Amino acid sequence: MKTGFRQSMAWLHAWGGLIFGWLLFAMAATGTASVFKSEISDWMRPEVRMRTDPVDAVAAAIRYLSVAAPASSGWYMDAPDDRLAATIATYDVKDANGADEYRLAALDPVTGRPDAIRDTLGGEFFYRFHFELQLPYPWGRILASAAGMLMLVVLISGIATHRRIFADFFTMRPGKGKRSWLDAHNVLGVLALPFHLMISFTGVLTLITLTLPWAITANYGADTARAFADLDPGYYTRPRAGRPAPLGDLRAMLTDARARFGGDAIGRVTVENPNDAGAVLLVYRNDSNGVGYDGGVAAYDAVTGRLLSAYAEQRPAKSLYNLLYGLHMGRFAPSFSRWLYFLCGLALSATIATGLLLWTIGREKEGGLGNAFVARFTVGATGGLPLAMAGFFLANRILPVTLTGRQDAEVHVFFLVWGLATLFGLLRRPARAWIEIVALTACAWLALPLVSAVTVGLPYDIVGLGFDGVALALGGAFVAAIPPMLRKLRTVPKLRERRT
Amino acid sequence: MTPLISLLFALAGLASLALAMPRHAAQAKLGALWVARAPWLRGCGWAALGFSLLVRLARPDWRTGLIEWIGEAGLAAAIVVVVLMRRPQLLRGLPAVVLLMVPIAALLLR
Structure with a gap:
């Protein structure tokens, strides 16, 4: 020490x-x-462009899930809102071997169907x-x-x-x-x-x-179920009754929930034990209304439509937790604060990256295998990540829309690019590898708007324009980093010559 | 609207605070008259910064306002850093120009 x-x-x-x-x-x-x-x-x-009332969208999603996953233990849906156009549904199905498999699918807000939408996370x-x-x-x-x-x-x-x-x-x-x-x-x-x-x-x-x-x-011993019930009293659950029963008028229940939230939008909607007499519909309030999410939730008997429980958080300790949780998630944020969150996040990422660079710069002269490893590993592990993120987006635009397992293929591209970049960094001299990785990253981000325009058409809404703007800005920042690095690459050997 | 006004005040405040520091006063080639009045600049800087916070806290959505203000102050400081890095002499006029923009912004965005 x-x-x-x-x-x-x-x-x-x-x-x-x-x-x-x-x-x-x-x-x-x-x-x-x-x-x-x-x-x-x-x-x-890009296939989802229509916007509908969240209640209609969830009702459409449930119509689809009743056919596609009737034996599921539960359907978990995020209702569309001002920012998200599709309903995001997670549900379990039995795979070929009879084992449970979780699926995430985006459902069209109008038709409730996933078919026309490219499969992506x-x-x-x-x-x-x-x-x-x-x-x-x-x-x-x-x-x-x-x-x-x-x-x-x-x-x-x-x-x-x-x-x-x-x-x-x-x-x-x-x-x-x-x-x-x-x-x-x-x-x-x-x-x-x-x-x-x-x-x-x-x-x-x-x-x-x-x-x-x-x-x-x-406080609870091994009875974690009771602990979590106390933590989240609005969560209503009951076992399957074992008797099949059709779902009741879900639209009426969703409308009633919205009225209970004072007209605020609905957020997450879950149906547990669907198509069973023990079916429960849980409707959560949308979390974008205030910094501290109040946990507003209403539970209905999904067969009869009877209200089983309604809860809004009042306890100070849990409210404080919700406030801090809400601060992290930033879901409350109007667009201005969202951009501030984004900029601060970029600053944090850059602080960590410059910190890692400083670690290696300070030890360049010491030599040694450990220092060389850190210097080389940092190139791909940090420098390769923005490249992998661009690769993930490019894969979304380039992979065939009908590819099976497309969702996973995009994720594989992300890890493949990150892994290859790390390997590349380990093999090259760091000063060179940095320039090459940064140049490639710049190309990837700058190409993104172009590739997107060619494959799915020009952006014509605020999301498309914003995305392209950020891609170009990031690409530009990486381009700007290249000349100083080239200058350094040219001066370093000269210094060495002078010394010898 | 409120975000812009408080950002402008934070920028004016932080620029004044930077000008009150000998190193940045030299970078900005601040006149001797103003260098001698560094404590006064510093006081005005803190006042403007405080006022930018007050603008946010005086509104019903002060919770979001407080969170945004912290981010805004950081953004304003980053602008001062970039100005000092690229065009340090611009810093001299920054507080005055920015404060002049406040009524213009208020009128335009009303």
């Missing part, structure tokens, strides 16, 4: 940042994209990856939580390390090598520091029942 408080904090900041740095960058970048989850989903399903992929890391439950979530906790440690030790936090508040000295990287790291970290602290803390909090289960164990 190092002596002195600031030195130990610097040590903690550097090594703590390194352990999960690559993972945190991926979480931050995909989390940033998730700010526009609904918009990305809309963009990735849409923005849901980035959102899920951001905290499940494509690993089996619960390992992805535990790893993401651990990374989030370390992020908090790294942020706080970073503040302690930063000697001139106010004096250097506005300081950015370009073209000075390591000094400039440090300035960029500091400015990006400090200017959006409240956001960085908030998003890390609330992110860890969203998975708290998984990582700190002991409060529940102490």
